Amino acid sequence: MESYARGPEFALTAKTAPQVFSDTAQRFATREALVVPHQKIRLTWNQLAEEVEKTARGLTGLGLVPGDRVGVWATNCAEWIYLQLGCAQAGLVLVNVNPAYRAQELAYVLKRSGMKALVLRAFDSRSNYRRILEEAGSVPPVVYLGEESWDKMIANGVDVPALDASCHDVLNIQYTSGTTGSPKGVLLTHHNLVNNGKIIAHGLRYSEQDRVCSPVPMYHCFGCVIGTMAVIASGAALILPAPGFDPLATMQAIHDERATSIYGVPTMFIAQLTHPEFSRFDFTSLRTGVMAGAPCPIEVMNRIVKDMHCSQMTIMYGQTECSPIITMASVDDSVELRVSTVGCTCPETEIKIVSTEGAVVPIGEQGELCTRGYANMKGYDQDPDATARAVDKDGWLHTGDLATMRPDGYFRITGRLKDMIIRGGENSIRARWRSFFIRIPRSPMCRWSGCPMRGSARRWLPGLS
Ligand code: AMP
Numbered sequence: 082m083e084s085y086a087r088g089p090e091f092a093l094t095a096k097t098a099p100q101v102f103s104d105t106a107q108r109f110a111t112r113e114a115l116v117v118p119h120q121k122i123r124l125t126w127n128q129l130a131e132e133v134e135k136t137a138r139g140l141t142g143l144g145l146v147p148g149d150r151v152g153v154w155a156t157n158c159a160e161w162i163y164l165q166l167g168c169a170q171a172g173l174v175l176v177n178v179n180p181a182y183r184a185q186e187l188a189y190v191l192k193r194s195g196m197k198a199l200v201l202r203a204f205d206s207r208s209n210y211r212r213i214l215e216e217a218g219s220v221p222p223v224v225y226l227g228e229e230s231w232d233k234m235i236a237n238g239v240d241v242p243a244l245d246a247s248c249h250d251v252l253n254i255q256y257t258s259g260t261t262g263s264p265k266g267v268l269l270t271h272h273n274l275v276n277n278g279k280i281i282a283h284g285l286r287y288s289e290q291d292r293v294c295s296p297v298p299m300y301h302c303f304g305c306v307i308g309t310m311a312v313i314a315s316g317a318a319l320i321l322p323a324p325g326f327d328p329l330a331t332m333q334a335i336h337d338e339r340a341t342s343i344y345g346v347p348t349m350f351i352a353q354l355t356h357p358e359f360s361r362f363d364f365t366s367l368r369t370g371v372m373a374g375a376p377c378p379i380e381v382m383n384r385i386v387k388d389m390h391c392s393q394m395t396i397m398y399g400q401t402e403c404s405p406i407i408t409m410a411s412v413d414d415s416v417e418l419r420v421s422t423v424g425c426t427c428p429e430t431e432i433k434i435v436s437t438e439g440a441v442v443p444i445g446e447q448g449e450l451c452t453r454g455y456a457n458m459k460g461y462d463q464d465p466d467a468t469a470r471a472v473d474k475d476g477w478l479h480t481g482d483l484a485t486m487r488p489d490g491y492f493r494i495t496g497r498l499k500d501m502i503i504r505g506g507e508n509s510i511r512a513r514w515r516s517f518f519i520r521i522p523r524s525p526m527c528r529w530s531g532c533p534m535r536g537s538a539r540r541w542l543p544g545l546s
């Protein structure tokens with residue numbers, strides 16, 4: 082038996098993101114859609130639709146036309162969602178910009194994406210973005226969140242032109258480290274993202290009764306797809322507990338908002354479970370959630386099920402290039418199955434494991450996990466060579482992850498072909514650090530070492546030797 086599996090059939094939609102959002106907003110008009118405690122914002126679907134409309138009009142008023150690219154460079158906030166859905170409504174392509182970027186990476190992404198406008202917050206506890214932007218040099222027109230330029234943009238809004246959008250148009254560009262050091266812009270369409278959200282919502286059994294606590298970053302596919310796209314597919318409410326991950330704020334939000342679902346990478350759960358104030362919070366509202374990004378130790382999953390009352394916690398696997406989710410554990414799977422595998426193939430998706438020679442390997446044998454289906458990216462932005470290296474002529478995306486397939490169709494991620502480490506859920510390509518250190522005069526050798534840090538199980542730091 083070969084390591085090949087095809088997921089079940091599923092009714093994929095040809096609707097665009099604004100169509101799905103509009104349907105949900107009308108259907109659940111007066112139910113809660115978005116809660117952002119750190120901004121004291123609480124909106125129903127009706128109210129969220131108004132904010133999205135204002136944002137779409139404001140962006141159009143800036144002179145942006147359908148197909149133009151708009152960067153969003155901010156930690157988690159309500160405006161991130163207005164911009165995500167507002168860009169879609171105005172036919173604009175959202176470009177996610179990582180808040181961790183410094184001048185060199187920002188300059189690269191600004192130039193490479195050709196964005197026509199950038200929306201950012203001037204500064205927060207993490208960074209002074211205004212200063213980094215100045216260092217980056219040539220910049221497109223900017224709008225500052227929470228400042229006069231944002232208010233002016235909203236006040237000067239104009240009617241959005243009638244759109245003739247296809248579900249196969251690019252909706253979003255998400256930058257990923259790729260395997261060679263420079264960030265690559267992954268082109269994702271409405272069809273990719275809307276359907277991935279729909280399949281995730283289906284797998285988690287989301288309904289309008291659910292309340293999803295999402296402390297993961299919005300700039301990453303975990304936040305903007307497993308978060309936003311899954312809630313617009315289902316009518317569940319989205320709760321953004323803090324600008325960046327904060328275990329205390331996350332637990333407070335679960336408690337106060339009676340969250341039914343919780344997201345995170347394993348280190349985020351460990352930070353909550355080991356927090357000295359953990360026992361102060363009521364987690365009994367939790368039912369499900371998503372853990373992804375790295376393997377989960379069984380002790381952690383056992384505690385999530387027992388102490389966080391999250392009996393239907395799921396494990397998902399994928400990567401930005403496939404929208405992102407391609408395997409998922411079922412909410413009914415045993416805990417043992419949920420920690421020892423990353424689930425089985427998602428609907429409308431094919432997966433095979435291949436040897437270095439490209440042959441499909443027998444069940445149980447390790448090889449590279451490849452995938453094909455509706456979720457595969459349109460390609461890397463303006464980089465046909467990199468696209469051709471990642472997606473072969475038969476449409477198989479080579480993930481760079483090593484995996485095995487079990488006879489029951491469940492997959493285990495066993496390693497990585499990529500020269501990458503995952504730090505608190507965020508990927509770091511060693512070549513990127515190397516290219517950074519190499520620019521420092523008389524730079525010493527660079528090596529990696531792990532060291533324990535407060536609030537996280539472990540962090541990797543590039544060290545000098
Ligand atoms: P990204 O494109 O930033 O979402 O990173 C995707 C990468 O994270 C994958 O290629 C894997 O190496 C890793 N990854 C994602 N989910 C899991 C998981 N459940 N278990 C192990 N590794 C994972």
